[in-house]
Amino acid sequence: MKKFGIVDTTFARFDMxxxxxxxxxxxxxxxxxxRYTVPGIKDIPVAAKKLIEEQGCDIIVACGMPGAQPIDKxxxxxxxxxxxxxxxxxxxxxxxxxxxEDEAKNLSELSFLADxxxxxxxxxxxxxxxxxxxxxxxxxxxxxxxxxxxxxxxEPKSGIRH
Amino acid sequence: MKKFGIVDTTFARFDMxxxxxxxxxxxxxxxxxxRYTVPGIKDIPVAAKKLIEEQGCDIIVACGMPGAQPIDKxxxxxxxxxxxxxxxxxxxxxxxxxxxEDEAKNLSELSFLADxxxxxxxxxxxxxxxxxxxxxxxxxxxxxxxxxxxxxxxEPKSGIRH
Amino acid sequence: MKKFGIVDTTFARFDMxxxxxxxxxxxxxxxxxxRYTVPGIKDIPVAAKKLIEEQGCDIIVACGMPGAQPIDKxxxxxxxxxxxxxxxxxxxxxxxxxxxEDEAKNLSELSFLADxxxxxxxxxxxxxxxxxxxxxxxxxxxxxxxxxxxxxxxEPKSGIRH
Amino acid sequence: MKKFGIVDTTFARFDMxxxxxxxxxxxxxxxxxxRYTVPGIKDIPVAAKKLIEEQGCDIIVACGMPGAQPIDKxxxxxxxxxxxxxxxxxxxxxxxxxxxEDEAKNLSELSFLADxxxxxxxxxxxxxxxxxxxxxxxxxxxxxxxxxxxxxxxEPKSGIRH
Amino acid sequence: MKKFGIVDTTFARFDMxxxxxxxxxxxxxxxxxxRYTVPGIKDIPVAAKKLIEEQGCDIIVACGMPGAQPIDKxxxxxxxxxxxxxxxxxxxxxxxxxxxEDEAKNLSELSFLADxxxxxxxxxxxxxxxxxxxxxxxxxxxxxxxxxxxxxxxEPKSGIRH
Numbered sequence: 189m190k191k192f193g194i195v196d197t198t199f200a201r202f203d204m205x206x207x208x209x210x211x212x213x214x215x216x217x218x219x220x221x222x223r224y225t226v227p228g229i230k231d232i233p234v235a236a237k238k239l240i241e242e243q244g245c246d247i248i249v250a251c252g253m254p255g256a257q258p259i260d261k262x263x264x265x266x267x268x269x270x271x272x273x274x275x276x277x278x279x280x281x282x283x284x285x286x287x288x289e290d291e292a293k294n295l296s297e298l299s300f301l302a303d304x305x306x307x308x309x310x311x312x313x314x315x316x317x318x319x320x321x322x323x324x325x326x327x328x329x330x331x332x333x334x335x336x337x338x339x340x341x342x343e344p345k346s347g348i349r350h
Numbered sequence: 351m352k353k354f355g356i357v358d359t360t361f362a363r364f365d366m367x368x369x370x371x372x373x374x375x376x377x378x379x380x381x382x383x384x385r386y387t388v389p390g391i392k393d394i395p396v397a398a399k400k401l402i403e404e405q406g407c408d409i410i411v412a413c414g415m416p417g418a419q420p421i422d423k424x425x426x427x428x429x430x431x432x433x434x435x436x437x438x439x440x441x442x443x444x445x446x447x448x449x450x451e452d453e454a455k456n457l458s459e460l461s462f463l464a465d466x467x468x469x470x471x472x473x474x475x476x477x478x479x480x481x482x483x484x485x486x487x488x489x490x491x492x493x494x495x496x497x498x499x500x501x502x503x504x505e506p507k508s509g510i511r512h
Numbered sequence: 513m514k515k516f517g518i519v520d521t522t523f524a525r526f527d528m529x530x531x532x533x534x535x536x537x538x539x540x541x542x543x544x545x546x547r548y549t550v551p552g553i554k555d556i557p558v559a560a561k562k563l564i565e566e567q568g569c570d571i572i573v574a575c576g577m578p579g580a581q582p583i584d585k586x587x588x589x590x591x592x593x594x595x596x597x598x599x600x601x602x603x604x605x606x607x608x609x610x611x612x613e614d615e616a617k618n619l620s621e622l623s624f625l626a627d628x629x630x631x632x633x634x635x636x637x638x639x640x641x642x643x644x645x646x647x648x649x650x651x652x653x654x655x656x657x658x659x660x661x662x663x664x665x666x667e668p669k670s671g672i673r674h
Numbered sequence: 675m676k677k678f679g680i681v682d683t684t685f686a687r688f689d690m691x692x693x694x695x696x697x698x699x700x701x702x703x704x705x706x707x708x709r710y711t712v713p714g715i716k717d718i719p720v721a722a723k724k725l726i727e728e729q730g731c732d733i734i735v736a737c738g739m740p741g742a743q744p745i746d747k748x749x750x751x752x753x754x755x756x757x758x759x760x761x762x763x764x765x766x767x768x769x770x771x772x773x774x775e776d777e778a779k780n781l782s783e784l785s786f787l788a789d790x791x792x793x794x795x796x797x798x799x800x801x802x803x804x805x806x807x808x809x810x811x812x813x814x815x816x817x818x819x820x821x822x823x824x825x826x827x828x829e830p831k832s833g834i835r836h
Numbered sequence: 837m838k839k840f841g842i843v844d845t846t847f848a849r850f851d852m853x854x855x856x857x858x859x860x861x862x863x864x865x866x867x868x869x870x871r872y873t874v875p876g877i878k879d880i881p882v883a884a885k886k887l888i889e890e891q892g893c894d895i896i897v898a899c900g901m902p903g904a905q906p907i908d909k910x911x912x913x914x915x916x917x918x919x920x921x922x923x924x925x926x927x928x929x930x931x932x933x934x935x936x937e938d939e940a941k942n943l944s945e946l947s948f949l950a951d952x953x954x955x956x957x958x959x960x961x962x963x964x965x966x967x968x969x970x971x972x973x974x975x976x977x978x979x980x981x982x983x984x985x986x987x988x989x990x991e992p993k994s995g996i997r998h
Contacts, residue, residue, distance in 0.1 A: 196489045201503045203490030225485040227474045227493070230430065230446060234437035241441065259450065262427055265586055268554065270434040272594040275558035276601065277438065279565065284554060288583065299503040312551045323549040327520045328527030331551070341525045341623040358813045363827045365814030387809040389798045389817070392754065392770060396761035403765065421774065424751055432758040439762065461827040589910055592878065596918040599882035600925065603889065608878060612907065636875040648873040651844045652851030655875070665849045665947040682975050687989045689976030711971040713960040713979070716916065716932060720923035727927065745936065748913055756920040763924065785989040 190219040190317055193239035193248040199228040200253035202299055204285060207306035208249045215314045229254060229286070230263055233270030240278045248274075248282040249313050251306060256290035264288070281316050285309045287334065305334030352381040352479055355401035355410040361390040362415035364461055366447060369468035370411045377476045391416060391448070392425055395432030402440045410436075410444040411475050413468060418452035426450070443478050447471045449496065467496030514543040514641055517563035517572040523552040524577035526623055528609060531630035532573045539638045553578060553610070554587055557594030564602045572598075572606040573637050575630060580614035588612070605640050609633045611658065629658030676705040676803055679725035679734040685714040686739035688785055690771060693792035694735045701800045715740060715772070716749055719756030726764045734760075734768040735799050737792060742776035750774070767802050771795045773820065791820030838867040838965055841887035841896040847876040848901035850947055852933060855954035856897045863962045877902060877934070878911055881918030888926045896922075896930040897961050899954060904938035912936070929964050933957045935982065953982030 192212055196205035209221050222243055224235045229252035239245040250271055254264035264286060271282050285306050292298035312333070315322045330338040330345075339345035354374055358367035371383050384405055386397045391414035401407040412433055416426040426448060433444050447468050454460035474495070477484045492500040492507075501507035516536055520529035533545050546567055548559045553576035563569040574595055578588035588610060595606050609630050616622035636657070639646045654662040654669075663669035678698055682691035695707050708729055710721045715738035725731040736757055740750035750772060757768050771792050778784035798819070801808045816824040816831075825831035840860055844853035857869050870891055872883045877900035887893040898919055902912035912934060919930050933954050940946035960981070963970045978986040978993075987993035 198485055198488040198491055198493040200490045201492040201500065201506075203502070205489055223486065223489075225482070225489040226443075226478070227445065227471070227485070227495070230434065231443060233434060234441060234443055237438055238441055261586070262423070263430070265590065266427065266430045266434055268587070268590045269431065269593065270438065272554065272557060272590055273435070273438055273597070276561055276594065276597055279558060279562055281550075281555060281558055283551065295503040295506060302503070309551070316550070320549070323522055323551070324547065326522040327529050327547075327549040328524045329522055330525040331522040333551070338525060340527070341619040341626070344525075344619060360809055360812040360815055360817040362814045363816040363824060363830075365826070367813055385810065385813075387806070387813040388767075388802070389769065389795070389809070389819070392758065393767060395758060396765060396767055399762055400765055424747070425754070428751065428754045428758055431755065432762065435759070435762055457827040457830060464827070585910070589914065592911070592914045593917065596878065596881060596914055597921070600885055600918065600921055603882060603886055605874075605879060605882055607875065633875070640874070644873070647846055647875070648871065650846040651853050651871075651873040652848045653846055654849040655846040657875070662849060664851070665943040665950070668849075668943060684971055684974040684977055684979040686976045687978040687986060687992075689988070691975055709972065709975075711968070711975045712929075712964070713931065713957070713971070713981070716920065717929060719920060720927060720929055723924055724927055748909070749916070752913065752916045752920055755917065756924065759921070759924055781989040781992060788989070 191243065191245045192219055192221045192313065193236065193243065193245035194221060194223045194251065195232050195235045195239065195248060196223070196225050196251040197228055197232065198225060200251065202253065202302035204251035204253070204302050204306040207303045208251060208310045211307040211310035212314060215311065216318065228263070229267040230270070232267055233274050236271065236282050237274045237278065240274070240280050247280055247313050247317050249285060249310060250282050251285045253287050253289060253302065256288065281313070283309045283313045301334045308333035353405065353407045354381055354383045354475065355398065355405065355407035356383060356385045356413065357394050357397045357401065357410060358385070358387055358413040359390050359394070359415070360387060362413065364415065364464035366413035366415070366464050366468040369465045370413060370447070370472045373469040373472035374476060377473065378480065390425070391429040392432070394429055395436050398433065398444050399436045399440065402436070402442050409442055409475050409479055411447060411472060412444050413447045415449050415451060415464065418450065443475070445471045445475045463496045470495035515567065515569045516543055516545045516637065517560065517567065517569035518545060518547045518575065519556045519559045519563065519572060520547070520549050520575040521552050521556065522549060524575065526577065526626035528575035528577070528626050528630040531627045532575060532634045535631040535634035536638060539635065540642065552587070553591040554594070556591055557598050560595065560606050561598045561602065564598070564604050571604055571637050571641055573609060573634060574606050575609045577611050577613060577626065580612070605637070607633045607637045625658045632657040677729065677731045678705055678707045678799065679722065679729065679731035680707060680709045680737065681718050681721045681725065681734060682709070682711055682737040683714050683718070683739070684711060686737065688739065688788035690737035690739070690788050690792040693789045694737060694771070694796045697793040697796035698800060701797065702804065714749070715753040716756070718753055719760050722757065722768050723760045723764065726760070726766050733766055733799050733803055735771060735796060736768050737771045739773050739775060739788065742774070767799070769795045769799045787820045794819040839891065839893045840867055840869045840961065841884065841891065841893035842869060842871045842899065843880050843883045843887065843896060844871070844873055844899040845876050845880065846873060848899065850901065850950035852899035852901070852950050852954040855951045856899060856933070856958045859955040859958035860962060863959065864966065876911070877915040878918070880915055881922050884919065884930050885922045885926065888922070888928050895928055895961050895965050897933060897958060898930050899933045901935050901937060901950065904936070929961070931957050931961045949982045956981035
């Protein structure tokens, strides 16, 4: 029985962990999910490490929503480096689902983006564990999570800025 | 008996450690606090590690007040990365309570911000140890420490810049 | 029998892993290749580490195509630092083949650049494993991968901006 | 018998190590000092680690004077991160005494600043080892090394820019 | 018998490794040199680590020539952090000899600078191993490698910009 860990924050303005779990449950069975909520993104890496080492998780989906200020960008970078270190210390994937507040034009787009990116990365995590061939078939295809895929250089998606 | 470690600095312009300890004591009993004061924020990580490994602390609240110059921002980033590394080496949370001098318009706002952020993060630390469900219920709620919460995208707080 | 690991992404807009494998197979025999596709560049380092530690790879070629936004540049830096850490944890080389989307003027140049850089770094990986003298003879020669070599200060290539 | 390690550089334009040792000797007895001079600031961390692990030092004072160019700022950051890592690998404090050339208006102010900061951080190192209460009493007091203390928000120093 | 490792790249536009080895051989005997050429600067750290751990080198001189683009500056920083990590993992010095292409006004100054910096750092490496007192005597003297020494604040070199 595989275990998916989901780490999320009270800082984020959208319940991304709920979207991840909801999507995972729609994709299949034969696994369980464990959720761990922390205050902010810099608290995520140790939570992920504890889920892997103390709870036996096989993979983590780490959800966060950095703010738009320069200081938030630094926090996001520190958090990403921590997430990297946990992966290398445990040999487990952690799919980072970060939505920056300034990626969206307004709150409604922010909701849409956070939900969709969470779901598309839930699928990535699912495939890494259960179906790596699905990823291999899409190598170099210009996939994106949240916004539209841009496509490959040979088959760019129409209507997308290149 | 749980142990909370509090690390703070002589560089800061407000006694944030006092606020943390005062708040923790108002939240409950059944734990003790240990305080460790260092010169500046880059001295915090090893102090936190010593509190965890040599004094048996279960969680750390790390208080610092970086200055407003570019060099201070670099110091804060190095300190944050050190705090990250200590968490990953010990599997213990360290709640980083940094107040940047330039977040406040004047000294009185700086006092207010430093006190309130210290207290709200003391509560986060308390919840991580004693009441993780309180955090889980607030996942994605747009909570902030010091300044007003901004709320979720579905329920934004009025009067807050989005 | 040497093992070359190739890590690539679904985010990239060109199938760089295919170019690497194709080039390696044109260079010789007596080795095998293993391919591992992940969503994005920050997922590459742990994949590389798993190929080395769990699959016995002797060297990795890590292919990625960071986007043109500032946030993509940060992701690339985090990925590079992770790739560095894996090398130091395993004492194995990982040749990083990153093509930044904004290095090329258009999609067709992007294809050309991604293919050529992948192939020239495949040769570098091959030489590191089978023919280190080929590298030593080119020390200080101003070699580039993808774009034209610039040459040494003593023998600069004509038509190259210095 | 406690051992203080002092690391300094030939790159610096002031003999900061001399100031540190002179100040330490004025503060008390019952300890010895060991000095290790390296070329530049990026050579400091491993020297500090060797003093701790091979010479048994209990604490290090690391003196450096980064230049004013962007590349010097990067070197200083890399050095700081190395100093951080050594502290976390050894559970020993390293007091970083960096004076940036562009902090001073002229060479005579640079001398003054380098000497005074070295001495005030020598006192910090001394207190960390022999008198931690002296630090605790100054928590949140806005102390600075080299330039004037700025004071706390409740008791700011007059004549200081806030 | 001491062993000096020299790591250099095919990316550099000057054969810095040759200058290092030539200079070392002019300084004395009783040691041997091992050279390891890699494609680019990010490949240097693991090569240095292998020279130390697999070939028994006592010290490394790491030569690289980062380009002038922002992306090259990031690569140099990642390489420097890797070099730092190797030093801390092995307790051996690695003297980083990086010449940035944009430090020189033209190719002939670039040659001069690369050669001279390589040689002056070869001497630093030699002194770290055989004559640490030579470094101690120059603490705080404002030494530079490649360009002219700037001197100490008490004895600045004439004709040098301060």
